[in-house]
Amino acid sequence: MKKNLLDFEYNELVEYFKNLGLEKYRADQVLDWVYKKRVFDFENMTNLSKEHRNLLKEKLFVGVPKLLDMQISKIDRTTKFLWELKDGNTIESVALFHSGRVTACISTQVGCPVKCSFCATGQSGFVRNLSAGEIVGQILGIEINRKVNVGNVVYMGMGEPLLNFDETLKSIRILNHKKMLNISKRRITISTVGIPEKIMELAEKNVGVRLALSLHAPTNFKRDQIIPLNRKYSIDELIYSIKKYQETTGDRVTIEYILIKEFNDYPEDAEKLAEILKGLNVFVNLIPVNPVNPDFYRPSHWAMERFKQILERHGIESEIRVEKGTDIDAACGQLRRRNLKSK
Ligand code: SF4
Incomplete structure (x- = not known):
């Protein structure tokens, strides 16, 4: 073969x-x-x-995936790709354009076993892990189809990268190698829902990329409801692993927090979040929820600002993420799910 x-x-x-x-x-x-x-x-x-x-x-x-669909935002050029792999499975990637730089958001699995309730990928089940080459192929696919050079990479597409640990790390070495894509490790981010032992392994192995933790709720009671994996790894364990990660690497960690109206956007949620992040070197990204699940609504701008101000009062830097590609199916898993339904 x-x-x-x-x-x-x-x-x-x-x-x-x-x-x-x-x-x-x-x-x-x-x-x-x-x-x-x-x-x-x-x-x-x-x-x-x-x-x-x-x-x-x-x-x-040379396994560059086959392009099945490409949607380009008329607002900000955000581009969503649906790819077909050799075995007929489909995955997605996104290219984001900002200040002259292109960031590729890439997938590490076909589907995802984590099943977060706010995520279209999580709703469509898990099929298999991607190989390192299938991960790298997405970058080349983006570059040739949009005629750009990718400068930043975020492992934030379909799948949980730390559940496909070895291939994810291998793909990073390929991206980083000067005779291959030559992308600096400081321009690569792994975004994880949080597997404590793997977070520690990233630090011990001195992988050198940036880390983002999808926290999304400040208590186990709330986090259990939207991220089933939280029942296995509690917030305490996650925060402990981030602390250890920072002691080894000295790196700042990004905390991703999806804001859901009347679920995790209350002032007491912001206070609790500030309490659990106390003493860590973090930056919090506040992200209005994408309405994949009809039970979830976006908070008002006012509620998001209030949340941000409480964090800042506690000395925690944060920003409300500017939404990209609002006129296309830019949230992870939406394009693939539509394609699966139409079959
Ligand atoms: S948010 Fe990430 S970890 Fe959760 S189901 Fe979606 S792809 Fe998986």
Whole structure:
């Protein structure tokens, strides 16, 4: 069976080429075609001999996913992609445009086992983990379809990255490698709903990317209702893991907090949130809920401002996230869910 070239780390590819009787500089040439020139057909890699091109075609493919649908916001150019993988499964990515930079929001799983009640992906079930190459392929897909260079990457699309830990870390090494996508680790963010032992492992392994924790509620009673995984890992355990993470890395952590009207947007929620975050070096992103679940409504602007001010009174920096792509299905999982329904 042919292998996906995007699944290879640099040293693995050099070793693989060696076993095919090809020298290291041949691997460098192929990587240059794929990651720098965006040429994915071995036939067009003109500095390789016909014999080598045929050999590589026989053994490898470049697994950039097939574009099934692309929606572009007329307001802010936010672009949502629906991709088909080799086995027919579908995943989504989003490209966000701000101050001349492009951020790719990418998926790590087909569906998601966490089943958060505010998330369209969580509602459509879990199918499988993505390979590192399938994660990396989304970036190349975005770049060639929108003719841009991706500068920032957030692991915030479909799936929980820390439940696909090894492939997520491998994909980061590929993104970061200078002969591959050469994206700085400081421009890569893993966003997690919180798996304490994996958060600690990120710190111990000195992965070096930024971390965002999707907290979304200040008490276990409320968090249990929207994130079923909270019954396994309580808020206390999560906060402890963030504390340990910061002791090792010294990094500031982003706290994501989806604001849901008359559920977690009360002043006492803000007070409680400030209490549990006390002593941590965090920045809080306040995100008005996307109405995927008809039971959830967005708070008024006034209620969101009130929440923010309470955090700031406690010395916690925060911002109300500017919504992107409001005229398209920009929230994670919406496009795929519509596509699944129409089948
Ligand atoms: S919010 Fe993230 S962790 Fe929760 S169901 Fe959606 S994709 Fe999974």
